Amino acid sequence: MISRGDVVVPSQQVKKSQPTGKTWLASKKVTSVTAPTTLRIAETFASRQGEGALTGVPSFFIRTSGCNLRCWFCDTPYASWKPEGERLTTDELIEQVRSASIPDLDEPIRHVVLTGGEPLIAAGITELSDRLRAEGYHITIETAGTVDIEIDCDLLSLSPKLRASGPNAVDHPAWAKTHEKRRLPIQVMQKLMARSAAYQVKFVVDSAEEFEEIESVVQALGVQPEDVWIMPQGVTVEQLDAARHWLTDWCEERSFVYCDRMQIRWYGNRRGT
Numbered sequence: 709m710i711s712r713g714d715v716v717v718p719s720q721q722v723k724k725s726q727p728t729g730k731t732w733l734a735s736k737k738v739t740s741v742t743a744p745t746t747l748r749i750a751e752t753f754a755s756r757q758g759e760g761a762l763t764g765v766p767s768f769f770i771r772t773s774g775c776n777l778r779c780w781f782c783d784t785p786y787a788s789w790k791p792e793g794e795r796l797t798t799d800e801l802i803e804q805v806r807s808a809s810i811p812d813l814d815e816p817i818r819h820v821v822l823t824g825g826e827p828l829i830a831a832g833i834t835e836l837s838d839r840l841r842a843e844g845y846h847i848t849i850e851t852a853g854t855v856d857i858e859i860d861c862d863l864l865s866l867s868p869k870l871r872a873s874g875p876n877a878v879d880h881p882a883w884a885k886t887h888e889k890r891r892l893p894i895q896v897m898q899k900l901m902a903r904s905a906a907y908q909v910k911f912v913v914d915s916a917e918e919f920e921e922i923e924s925v926v927q928a929l930g931v932q933p934e935d936v937w938i939m940p941q942g943v944t945v946e947q948l949d950a951a952r953h954w955l956t957d958w959c960e961e962r963s964f965v966y967c968d969r970m971q972i973r974w975y976g977n978r979r980g981t
């Protein structure tokens with residue numbers, strides 16, 4: 709019996725089944741054609757990395773759509789709370805990377821940022837990262853670090869979600885429970901860090917009440933202060949500036965690194981930037 713996934717080449721005649729019960733094709737081996745893996749993509753765009761150790765580096769962003777958490781502050785709800793976007797193959801995405809450019813930049817973009825939504829839930833993300841790295845691109849993965857997959861990258865930008873990141877339990881009772889259950893798998897995060905050439909652990913901080921939890925996560929992960937980036941929760945320059953002074957004081961006390969959100973300063977909180 710030829711299985712449903714197989715494509716029979718028209719010229720082939722199927723012989724009567726052999727004593728072994730197998731069905732052999734007179735001329736050619738049955739070939740099965742599987743559809744290429746696709747990823748749901750909210751947006752792709754060329755910009756400059758706005759956060760962390762590579763701030764300012766011209767990069768091509770691939771934002772996958774869909775997330776397994778629901779942070780109340782998510783600045784890209786069109787890729788998490790209400791995911792949008794069409795499905796693209798890894799070939800199509802790699803083609804976009806190859807032809808990406810930034811005005812007034814005369815050399816090709818060599819950095820790709822895989823982000824989301826949560827990129828690690830996207831089937832095909834490992835294939836995409838591996839193929840781009842094989843072509844010599846530097847891959848940064850922006851992730852909340854909750855998905856246990858075997859993926860390699862050049863910079864793991866791990867953003868553990870703190871207790872206060874959960875959605876309002878009155879408006880979103882189910883998601884509040886799921887979010888809290890999923891948000892902090894320390895061992896999964898350590899596995900992802902161990903596989904990456906480099907990592908930065910980047911916390912979104914909305915209030916000083918989160919400092920204690922940050923310190924306990926830093927300790928649990930076993931990361932050094934110089935790899936800890938403290939980023940204000942905010943999507944406007946005013947919000948970022950209002951947080952800067954009390955956050956930088958604490959960063960200095962703990963030797964953590966203050967993390968600005970330059971894309972907000974350069975472009976505002978706009979899609980495609």
Ligand SMILES: C[S@@+](CC[C@H](N)C(=O)[O-])C[C@H]1O[C@@H](n2cnc3c(N)ncnc32)[C@H](O)[C@@H]1O
Nearest residue numbers: 781782783824825826850851852867912941942
């Ligand atoms: C939209 S997330 C996508 C990647 C992944 N889901 C994550 O959370 O790390 C990209 C980055 O923006 C941060 N982020 C999202 N909303 C934010 C906000 N309102 N203020 C500050 N950072 C925010 C996330 O923590 C993460 O570092």
Ligand SMILES: Nc1nc2[nH]cc(C(=O)O)c2c(=O)[nH]1
Nearest residue numbers: 755756757758823850971981
């Ligand atoms: N310019 C720019 N830099 C970024 N760094 C991390 C981003 C993200 O959304 O993951 C991001 C983004 O959305 N834009």
Ligand code: SF4
Nearest residue numbers: 775779782788825852
């Ligand atoms: S994990 Fe990232 S993409 Fe998902 S809701 Fe939180 S900030 Fe948004």
Ligand SMILES: [Mg+2]
Nearest residue numbers: 783784971981
């Ligand atoms: Mg962003």
